[in-house]
Amino acid sequence: MGLGPAILTIFAFMVIPIFILGVFSFMPADPYGGVDKGFSYEAWVQLFFERDLDDSLIFDPVYLQIIFRSIVLAVLATITTLAVGFPVAWYIVQQPAKKRELLLFLVTIPFWTNLLIRAYAWILILGKNGMIEKPLYGLGIIDESLELMYGNLAIGLGLVYSYIPLMILPIYASLEKLDFGLIEAAHDLYAKRYSVIRKIVIPLCLPGIIAGCILVFVLSLGDFISPSILGGGKKMMLSNLIQFQFSSARNWPFGGALTMLLLIMVGIGSFFYIRVLGKREEIK
Numbered sequence: 001m002g003l004g005p006a007i008l009t010i011f012a013f014m015v016i017p018i019f020i021l022g023v024f025s026f027m028p029a030d031p032y033g034g035v036d037k038g039f040s041y042e043a044w045v046q047l048f049f050e051r052d053l054d055d056s057l058i059f060d061p062v063y064l065q066i067i068f069r070s071i072v073l074a075v076l077a078t079i080t081t082l083a084v085g086f087p088v089a090w091y092i093v094q095q096p097a098k099k100r101e102l103l104l105f106l107v108t109i110p111f112w113t114n115l116l117i118r119a120y121a122w123i124l125i126l127g128k129n130g131m132i133e134k135p136l137y138g139l140g141i142i143d144e145s146l147e148l149m150y151g152n153l154a155i156g157l158g159l160v161y162s163y164i165p166l167m168i169l170p171i172y173a174s175l176e177k178l179d180f181g182l183i184e185a186a187h188d189l190y191a192k193r194y195s196v197i198r199k200i201v202i203p204l205c206l207p208g209i210i211a212g213c214i215l216v217f218v219l220s221l222g223d224f225i226s227p228s229i230l231g232g233g234k235k236m237m238l239s240n241l242i243q244f245q246f247s248s249a250r251n252w253p254f255g256g257a258l259t260m261l262l263l264i265m266v267g268i269g270s271f272f273y274i275r276v277l278g279k280r281e282e283i284k
Contacts, residue, residue, distance in 0.1 A: 018260075021255075021256040021259050022260055024252050024253055024256035025043050025044065025253050025256035025257040025259075025260055026039055026041060026043070026044075026253070027040060027253055028040040028042065028253065029042070029043070029251050029252065029253045029254065030252075033250035033252070034250070035252050042253065043254040045057065046063070046257070047064070048060070048064065063241070063258075066236050066238065066241050069152070069235065069237065070221055070237040070238040070239075071221065071265070073155055073220065073237065074159070074216075074217050074220035074221040076156055077156055077159035077160050077163065077216060077220040078167075078217045078220065080156070081160055081163060081166075081167040081212070081216050082167055082209065082212065082213060082216075084160075085164055085171055086171055089168050089175055091103075092104065092107075092168075092172055093172055093175040093176055093178070104169075104172070107165050107168050107169065108165060110162075111165060115225050116229075119158055119162075119225045119229045119230060120229060122154065122161070122229075123149065126148040126149045126154050126230070127148075127149050128145045128149075132146070132148065133145060133146055133148075149230065149232065150231060150232035150234050151231070151234070151235060152231075152235055154230040154231065155226050155230050155231045155235055157230070158223075158225070158226030159216075162219075162223070162226065163215070163216045163219050163220060164216075166212060167212035168212070169212075170209075170215070171208040171209055171212050173208055174204070174208025175201075175208070178204055179204075182204075183200060186199075186200055214270065214272075218269055218270075221237075221265060221266065222239050222262060223237065224239040224240060224243065227239070227240050228240060238258060238261075238262050239262075242255050242258045242259055245258060
């Protein structure tokens with residue numbers, strides 16, 4: 001009974017809406033918006049093909065390119081946050097208790113500011129005559145704009161900046177439980193630092209690494225703010241495409257199909273996380 005309200009809330013606000021979107025993806029689109037009665041897989045066909053004047057199917061990679069771009073940017077953001085977040089978490093866990101609390105506090109400060117405001121702040125940094133270009137102009141290093149804004153680089157930086165705390169905190173939680181006596185023993189046996197990290201530290205904090213990677217990848221894959229503001233709408237990602245289908249294009253079935261595709265990719269990532277943790281438990 002104690003879990004009843006939580007289960008009811010999840011069912012009402014998550015399961016039912018997802019089910020409705022799944023049903024919409026297999027219904028005909030109403031030309032004026034919404035859906036018509038009946039069954040149709042046209043929305044799923046639209047992911048890969050477009051119809052010619054004679055109603056024949058022609059392969060169209062436009063949407064696949066957007067999906068591919070979304071996955072690549074999410075993967076690169078995950079790799080970058082891991083490369084930066086792991087050393088940061090390692091440094092924090094080696095500090096005294098009071099300094100550790102202060103550093104964790106500093107890591108969480110960005111969450112106190114609205115994500116929209118943080119994204120706009122990057123415009124002042126990356127934009128024309130911004131904090132990067134203005135000094136370079138003054139030193140005579142560049143004569144024209146570097147065009148850092150409204151591209152994949154700006155979107156990637158926005159994703160990394162937005163979600164790097166979600167990489168640091170799970171890794172820190174795993175490192176905090178690490179028995180540093182094992183590291184001292186490895187050094188006593190003349191193990192090199194690289195070997196200690198590769199054979200002791202990383203395997204023992206793997207759950208935190210995987211949790212951080214899943215969090216960053218899933219949120220980056222569905223991010224809407226960074227591609228909208230830092231990408232300027234020129235580099236569309238899945239979330240922007242879904243929003244466009246439900247608002248401007250009024251193609252609800254296709255929007256539902258894209259949403260279900262996004263959920264499938266998120267589910268695959270979650271399944272991978274569960275499988276890895278399951279295998280670790282079996283080994284133990």
